[in-house]
Amino acid sequence: MWLFGKKKKREDGELLADYRTTGNPSVFGELFEKHIRDVYAVCFFYFRDKQTAEDAAMQVFEKLMSDLRKHEVKHFRAWLSYVVRNHCISELRKKK
Numbered sequence: 001m002w003l004f005g006k007k008k009k010r011e012d013g014e015l016l017a018d019y020r021t022t023g024n025p026s027v028f029g030e031l032f033e034k035h036i037r038d039v040y041a042v043c044f045f046y047f048r049d050k051q052t053a054e055d056a057a058m059q060v061f062e063k064l065m066s067d068l069r070k071h072e073v074k075h076f077r078a079w080l081s082y083v084v085r086n087h088c089i090s091e092l093r094k095k096k
Contacts, residue, residue: 012076015034016068020068031068031076039057040057046089056087057084
């Protein structure tokens, strides 16, 4: 109930559909808040450096802002995991 200040958390599929049709940054912000810790954790696993992991996590979400408007994603958590892993591996290859 809205009187008590608790906002119902929407499911990923609902957020994705809303963001894809409206492009509303606050909807994307909800996705960001839901998943930033997991994305950061994966980035930290690959880079073993806080600042590099933070930068990589932000780069992933910057990429997602445009990609999610173009692609229909059915299984967001699995797709996000794939995107994050590939981004980290790509960045590591660039540094070699």
